[in-house]
Amino acid sequence: MRIDGQAIRQWGRQLFPIAxxxxxxxxxxxxxxTLAALIVTLMLIPQALAYALLAGVPAVIGLYASLLPLVVYTLFGSSTTLSVGPMAVVSLMTATAAAQVAGPGSNAYxxxxxxxxxxxGIILTVMGLCRLGFLANFLSHPVIAGFISASALIIASSQLPSLLGLPDADGSLARRLMALISHPDTVNLPTLxxxxxxxxxxxxxxxxxxxxxxxxxxxxxxARFVVRMVPIMTIAVVTAITWGGGLASDGVQVVGSVTSGLPSxxxxxxxxxxxxxxxxxxxxxxxxxxxxxxxxAQALATRRRERLDPNQELVGLGMANMGAAVCGSFPVAGSLSRSAVNHDAGAATPAAGLFAAGGVALASVTLTPVIAHLPTTVLAAVIIVSVMSLLDWATLVRAWRYSRGDAAAMLATFFMTLWQGVETGLxxxxxxSLMLYLYRTSRPHCAILGRVPGTEHFRNIDRFxxxxxxxEVLILRIDESLYFANARFLEETIDTLCVRFPGLRHLVLACQAINLIDASALDSLEExxxxxKDAGIAFHxxxxKGPVMDRLRDTQLLSALGGQVHLSVYHAWDELHGAGREPRDSLVSVHAQTGW
Amino acid sequence: MRIDGQAIRQWGRQLFPIAxxxxxxxxxxxxxxTLAALIVTLMLIPQALAYALLAGVPAVIGLYASLLPLVVYTLFGSSTTLSVGPMAVVSLMTATAAAQVAGPGSNAYxxxxxxxxxxxGIILTVMGLCRLGFLANFLSHPVIAGFISASALIIASSQLPSLLGLPDADGSLARRLMALISHPDTVNLPTLxxxxxxxxxxxxxxxxxxxxxxxxxxxxxxARFVVRMVPIMTIAVVTAITWGGGLASDGVQVVGSVTSGLPSxxxxxxxxxxxxxxxxxxxxxxxxxxxxxxxxAQALATRRRERLDPNQELVGLGMANMGAAVCGSFPVAGSLSRSAVNHDAGAATPAAGLFAAGGVALASVTLTPVIAHLPTTVLAAVIIVSVMSLLDWATLVRAWRYSRGDAAAMLATFFMTLWQGVETGLxxxxxxSLMLYLYRTSRPHCAILGRVPGTEHFRNIDRFxxxxxxxEVLILRIDESLYFANARFLEETIDTLCVRFPGLRHLVLACQAINLIDASALDSLEExxxxxKDAGIAFHxxxxKGPVMDRLRDTQLLSALGGQVHLSVYHAWDELHGAGREPRDSLVSVHAQTGW
Structure with a gap:
């Protein structure tokens, strides 16, 4: 066997974009x-600490989640700007899933x-290697927007007690907020x-x-640089006040002592x-x-005129998650806010992520004494301010204007997520998404075509x-691929036409909009x-289309076809119109009978 | 308010086809x-008794399932020939579902x-009233064929112990059959x-x-009449032998005493x-x-040139099932074998079903002493012979020839049903079915079009x-509706084209195959x-199509469109080709670059 060095090199470059x-x-x-990494690191540290609390684990674990995953992603990821690490919605989903198996705060958690x-990590990597990236397309944009908006509300409300210094208590958030109003003295004022x-x-x-x-x-x-420094500066100032003023003894909750150093x-x-x-x-x-x-990643790649391979991104994210697991941390993903900053700050290669990991490693080693004095209320503030931008009313309004169905799916996802939690909601x-699409394609638009006089063009007789x-010759255009969800509809439609047009001798199915005929639809066409044929009507x-014809060629449908396969509607018309009798103008009567 | 007598009458006729x-x-x-009813009744009685045992309930309950459901279906059903009542696969599914909740044979069962x-009954009726009949289309023909074939095998093997007179024992069927071979003396020879x-x-x-x-x-x-009498004659003869020979005392299992009369x-x-x-x-x-x-029902209606309303059939079947419940029986459905016989025997209206119910009522009142002596082995024989015709290898072979994907879905359903049971299998x-369809449409066929010289026709440059x-003018045709599953693919495809054709100034999307643009795809098109626009390329x-254009009219896409909307590809070509420069023959170079 000849070893093809070229192919191996290409495969290697594909699997390891770093090459x-x-x-x-x-x-x-x-x-x-380096500059981009510096800025991203200063954003990453507070987010990492905050999202760790959101995931229900000690704050320092958030720093661990920002170490190995970034290094691994630099090796396997294909995006130059994606900032991998802790992410709000993923942390929420992690907390939800883990709480079903182990008590939050317990040793098993x-x-x-x-x-x-x-x-x-395993799922993502396998999906990438098996080129199953298309599976992620099953979620429509409005459904994602509804899910993310609801998750943002859940995250924000989960942080309100920490932010406001509410006393620990059971019961719904609404009841605890009511209790706050009726007994304002129970709240911790410095925290608030x-x-x-x-x-x-x-x-x-x-x-x-x-x-x-x-x-x-x-x-x-x-100005942009200063804006990005606001969160870390705020944290520094609030931590300094808490520490200097000894507010922890006044009941302001702090993160507490953490192990210093790198994760084992x-x-x-x-x-x-x-x-x-x-x-x-x-x-x-x-x-x-x-x-x-x-x-x-795609939005940023477009701005930079770069190409992204979704399957390679799956491998990159999968390996990053395995990296997160190996350093004892929680699931990670690409962050919207940090990636945008990374792009703005001029990150040129995935190495920026590597350098950010270096910055976080430095912080893990040196900053732990400071982190112990961080009040949780300021981390709650970081989370709330950052997830509020995920509330996506604009998409809802746009979806509502364009398509009630999409808007309804978005609202249903939104309320289902709020009511039954992230997993059921998703x-x-x-x-x-699927049912809506199937419903739309299960009763496709049909048109009976008539000829624009003197031309080779045919148009819907209801519009022209x-x-x-x-x-005697009916030309029916079905504006949809034929597959199991509409196979029966096609049968019903043609049955109806045969009843409505008793003089019919030729039925021409105009297939220009048919991109696919699956096995169920083939059954229906044969039927x-x-x-x-039984009714004395020839089916043409x-x-x-070429690809559809390629697959039909050896089927019973073509060998038993009552009529013929015509290159174009015009060819069919030319051959069948007026064949065997005097042509007559029958426009009005046909037109009057098609109210469907 | 004016009461519209005409509309009410029409609504009444729709809801009660009997009107x-x-x-x-x-x-x-x-x-x-009456003639059709007589023949169907003689087929129905043995099937009813046998399918009752399959559903895990006393045999006489099968007769009850053939009473009220048939009467109710006569009122609400729209098919003239469908014979409603006990059905093999539904009885198997009933037994599977009920056994998960109550022990078979227990009082709670x-x-x-x-x-x-x-x-x-409630689900079917509500689906019918809400016009949700399209939901049944979600199962593709190959998947149904795979499911029914596997169910037939499960049913047949569940009846083998009764047929062969195997001793009651735990363990899989295979192990019990092995035991039969190693200890042939344990089998009940008269039963066998x-x-x-x-x-x-x-x-x-x-x-x-x-x-x-x-x-x-x-x-x-x-000849057809005699053939149809074979099962009931066989049962009569075998019962006579068992009774006359006192074989019950030799260990031949019989149905045993049953309450006579009509169900309460x-x-x-x-x-x-x-x-x-x-x-x-x-x-x-x-x-x-x-x-x-x-x-x-549809197949028979077609032969008779009748129309069926699927939503009315849902109501009819739903009411029939409620009827079954009210007379203390199990779920029913339309039977393939009996309906075909009903049609052949010349049933002219749903009244044939009513008369068949009368026949069964007569049997319930008079035949119970005879039924007590029925050996279960002969009922097992009835079931096995009738379900064997459900094994549908022909569909598998056809699906395999036409489409590997459909055949794979069929095989997966078949084995999953055998391995994990009917519900998981289904x-x-x-x-x-859904994933296969989404996969197929998630990477639609695309073609770059060129003009057939001297005409208004445009063809795929890879085929012509x-x-x-x-x-400078690229015409791209996407052969698929644009929706969430392929929205990203479209973005990627156009990105690729922009990289491959650096001189591009106009990109024309030929939309003749696009039947739908959902909200996700609209987002992608705007993107x-x-x-x-950023890259200096006008998007046309x-x-x-009319319905697609109607929805696009008020969107941001059209108001921000870099190019224009052209009536036809030819109009676009006519306006853009060679605009602002000397036309040159660039066919070869473009053609060489499209290998995708």
Whole structure:
């Protein structure tokens, strides 16, 4: 066997995109990547700590999730700008899934979270290697928007007690907020003040600071940099106040002492029992993580005129999640906000992610004494301000204007997620997307065609008045591929036509819109052909597309066809119209009979 | 408010099809219907008894399932020939579902079965009233064929122990058959002989008797009648032998004493607890019953040039199932074999079903002493011979020849049903149908079009050599509706084209095959338009269909479109080709670059 060096090199470049960019790495690229990494690291640290709490694990685990995954993604990922690491919705889904298996805060909880990362990693990698990236397309945009918006609300409300310093209590959030209003003395006032102020500062910073600074004559680049520093500065200030003022003794909750240093590597539990417990959850986490990462990566790649391979992205994210599991952390994905910053800051290669991991490693080693004094209320503020931008009313309004069905699917997903949780919500959404599409294609648009006089063009007789028709030759165009969901509809439609047009001798199915005929539809076409033959009507096909014709060639349909296959509708008309009798103008009578 | 008598009458005729045919009922119709009813009754009685045992309930319950359901279907059903009543696959599904909730043979078992009939009845009726008949289309023909074939095998093997007189024992059928071979003395020899002989007689009668009789000069009508009498005659003979020879005391299992007379009416348990236990099972039973009934009813209606309303059939079957529940029986559906016989025997209206119910009522009152002496082995023989015709290898072979994907879905459904049972098998099949379709449409066929010189026709440049193209104007035809599953593919495809054709200035999307653009695809098109604009390429649409254009009219896509909407590809070509420069022959270079 001859070894094809070229093919092997290409395969290697495909599986390890780093092989494409590393040899071309230059000093000025290093400068761009380092600057981007610095900015991303300063955003990543507070988000990592906050999303760890959201996932229900100690804050420092968030830093671990920002180490190995970034390194691994640099090796396997194909996006130059995607910032992999902790992500809000994925952390929420992790917490939901893990809580079904182990009590939050119990010793059994962290191993479950680690297993989730490992299983997600395996699922994503296998999907990528098997080129199953198309599976992620099963979620329609409106359904994703509804799911993400509902998740943002769930996340924000889960953080409200921490932000407001509500006393620990059972009961729904609404009841706890009511209790706060009726007994305002039970709330921890310093927490409330710190939390609300931090949230307000970050929100104002995010939405108005850039505009304000540029009005003050600041350069846009500097203004953007300052805006991005707001969260970490806010955290630093609030932590300093809490520490300096000894507020922890006044009841302000802090993160508490954490082990310093880098994570030790663990071997995650990936037994078949774990698969049974967590398989579905891991799949949903994988799909959401992938879909969200791909949306942002694709949008940024387009701006940079780069190509992304979705299957390679699956491998990259899968390996990153396995990396997260091995360093004892929770599932990760590409972050919208950090990736956009990474792109703006001029990241030139995936090495920027590697450098950000370096920054986080430095923080893990040096910052743990400071992290212990972080008030949780400020992390809650970070989360709330950042997820609020995920609320996507614009998509709902657009969907509503364009298509009630899509808007209904979005609303159903939104409320189902709020009411029954993320997993049920997401599955409902995917099922609704599919049912909506099947419903739409199960009763396709049909048109009876008439000839535009003197031309080779044929048009829907219900839309164009001045067309020529023939009572013995009916031309039916079905505007949809024929498959199991509409096979029966086609049979019914043609039955109806035969009853309505008793003088019919030729029925021409105009196939220009038929892109696929599956086995169920082939059965139906054979059935239709047999029925029409019995009734003395010849069944013709016209304008069958090349790929469809290729598959029909050896079937019984063609060998038993009562009529012929015509190259175009015009050819069919030319041959059949007026054949065997005097042509007469039958437009009006045909037209009057088609009210369907 | 004015009461519209005409509309009310029409609505009444729609909901009660009997209102259409009863006023036209004539004496000669009565003759046809009575004869058909007689023949169907003689087939129905053995099947009813046998399928009751298959469903795990006393044999006489099978007769009850053939009373009220038939009367109710006469009122609400729209098919003139469908013979409603016990059906093999539905009985198997009933037994499977009920055994998950109550021990077979226990006192709690029958109420569960009755609840299943009631819930199925409600589901079917509601689906019919809400016009959800299209939901039954979600199962593709190959998947149904795979499911039914596997069910037939399961049913046949479940009857083997009764047929062969195997001793009661735990363990798989294979192990029990092995035990039979190693210890042939444990088998009940009279049972084995009676069962095998009965099965052989019925099988020979079904497949060869008609041919033999006609060769002996018998008229076809008489031959068909004799063939249909074979099962009931066989049962009569075997019962007589058992009774006369006192074989019950030799260990031949008989049905045993049953309450004589008509069933007393019961009120089925339809509590929310029952819905939680049985809802999914009832849904699956409903769908399978409906799909199978519709297939046979539609086939027969076509032969008679009658129209069937699927939603009215749902109501008819739903009410029949509620009837079954009220007389304390199990779920029913339309039977393939009996309906075909009903049609052949000349049934003219649904009244034939009513008369058959009368026949069964007579049998319930008079035949119970005889039924007590029926050996179960002969009922097993009835079941095995009748389900063997459900094994559908022909569909598999056809599907395999036409489409590997459909054949694979069929095989997967078949093996999944055998391995994991009917419910998992059916759900797997439905999911596979959908995934296969989505996979097929997620990477649609695309073609770059060139002009057939001197005409207004445009053809795929990969299939036609002598076409004219332009390096600045690319015409791309997508042969599929645009929706969430292929929205991303479209973006990727156009990205690729932009990279491959650096000189591009106009991209025309030929939309003649696009029947639908959903909200996700609209997002993608807007994204594509924006990207192309950035790259200095105008994005045009051509041959947008009427219904698609109607929905696009008010969207941002059209208001922001970089190019224009052209009536036809030719109009677009005419306007854009060579605009602003000398035309040149660029066919070869474009053609060489499209290898995708």
């Amino acid at each position: 494409s960019w590393l040899p071309r790495y230059r000093v000025h690229t290093l400068g761009h990547d 962290l191993p479950v979270v680690i297993s989730l990362a490992a299983l997600s 003040v710190l939390g609300i102020s931090a949230a307000l500062v970050m929100w104002l910073g995010k939405h108005y600071l850039a505009h304000g600074l540029s009005r003050l004559g600041c350069s846009p680049g500097l 590597l663990v071997w995650p539990d990936m037994s078949s029992g774990r698969w049974q417990q967590l398989g579905v959850s891991a799949l949903l986490i994988s799909v959401v993580g992938f879909v969200e990462s791909m949306s942002v 599955i409902t959404g995917a099922a609704l 008045d001045e067309v020529e028709t023939d009572q 239709i052909n047999a029925r029409l 096909l016209a304008e069958v | 259409s045919w009863l006023p036209r009922y004539r004496v000669h119709t009565l003759g046809h219907d 029958l109420p569960v079965v009755i609840s299943l009939a009631a819930l199925s 002989v009676l069962g095998i002989s009965a099965a052989l007689v019925m099988w020979l009668g079904k497949h060869y008797l008609a041919h033999g009789l006609s060769r002996l000069g018998c008229s076809p009508g008489l 009416l019961v009120w089925p348990d339809m509590s929310s607890g029952r819905w939680q236990q049985l809802g999914v099972s009832a849904l699956l039973i409903s769908v399978v019953g409906f799909v199978e009934s519709m297939s046979v 759900i797997t099949g439905a999911a596979l 050599d002598e076409v004219e193209t332009d390096q 594509i338009n924006a990207r192309l 649409l051509a041959e947008v």
